[in-house]
Amino acid sequence: SQELEQSPQSLIVQEGKNLTINCTSSKTLYGLYWYKQKYGEGLIFLMMLQKGGEEKSHEKITAKLDEKKQQSSLHITASQPSHAGIYLCGADPYYGGSQGNLIFGKGTKLSVKP
Amino acid sequence: GAGVSQSPSNKVTEKGKDVELRCDPISGHTALYWYRQRLGQGLEFLIYFQGNSAPDKSGLPSDRFSAERTGESVSTLTIQRTQQEDSAVYLCASSYRVYSNQPQHFGDGTRLSIL
Numbered sequence: 093s094q095e096l097e098q099s100p101q102s103l104i105v106q107e108g109k110n111l112t113i114n115c116t117s118s119k120t121l122y123g124l125y126w127y128k129q130k131y132g133e134g135l136i137f138l139m140m141l142q143k144g145g146e147e148k149s150h151e152k153i154t155a156k157l158d159e160k161k162q163q164s165s166l167h168i169t170a171s172q173p174s175h176a177g178i179y180l181c182g183a184d185p186y187y188g189g190s191q192g193n194l195i196f197g198k199g200t201k202l203s204v205k206p
Numbered sequence: 207g208a209g210v211s212q213s214p215s216n217k218v219t220e221k222g223k224d225v226e227l228r229c230d231p232i233s234g235h236t237a238l239y240w241y242r243q244r245l246g247q248g249l250e251f252l253i254y255f256q257g258n259s260a261p262d263k264s265g266l267p268s269d270r271f272s273a274e275r276t277g278e279s280v281s282t283l284t285i286q287r288t289q290q291e292d293s294a295v296y297l298c299a300s301s302y303r304v305y306s307n308q309p310q311h312f313g314d315g316t317r318l319s320i321l
Binding site for chain 2: 096125127132133134135136137140180182193194195196197198199
C-alpha cells in the first residue's frame with residue numbers, strides 16, 4: 093500500500109524566514125494535494141499537483157511535484173504568523189484521479205515566531 | 207451552505223454508548239467522504255459515497271461503524287458500542303464528484319471523546 097512520509101515533523105521558524113516541507117511517496121503519485129489545518133478546524137485546501145515537474149504558487153506558497161512524481165515540496169517565502177498550522181499532503185492512490193480514499197501523511201507542524 | 211458543515215463540533219460520551227455524527231456537504235457536491243484523525247496520526251479514510259452508487263466502505267475499522275447518506279445530501283456516521291480507541295476527530299469532506307480531479311473540501315470535524 094502507498095505511504096506518504098512528511099519531513100520535518102515539526103518546524104519553528106522566525107517570522108520572515110523561508111521554509112520547505114517535503115512529502116515523499118513510496119509509489120508514484122497520481123494526484124498530490126496540500127492542505128493546511130489549524131487546531132480545532134478542518135483542512136483548508138491549498139494546491140493540487142498532477143503532472144511531473146508541475147509547480148503552482150498561491151501568494152507566498154509554492155508547491156512542486158518532481159519529475160518522477162514521488163516527491164513534492166511546499167515552500168513558504170517570508171513566513172508570517174498566519175502561516176502557522178499543520179500542513180498535510182494527501183495523495184490519490186489510483187491513476188486517473190479517483191478522489192476516493194485519499195492517503196495522507198502525518199503532517200508537519202509549523203510554528204512562526206513573531 | 208458555503209462550506210461543509212459537521213455537527214456536533216464536540217461530543218463526550220461514555221464507553222459503550224452509541225454516537226451519531228452528522229455531515230452536511232457543499233451544495234452540488236455528489237461525493238462525500240468520512241475520515242478519522244487520531245491524536246498524532248494522519249487521516250484515515252473510512253468511507254465515501256458517490257451519488258446513488260454503493261458506498262466504498264473499505265476503510266471502516268469494524269462492524270461497529272456504519273454510515274448512511276440519503277441521495278446527495280446529509281450523511282450520518284454511527285459508531286455503536288463506543289470504545290476508548292474510537293476517540294478521535296472525525297472529518298467529513300465533499301467534492302464535485304469522484305473521478306473529477308477536483309479537491310475535497312473538509313468540514314471542521316467532530317471531536318469525539320470516549321470516557
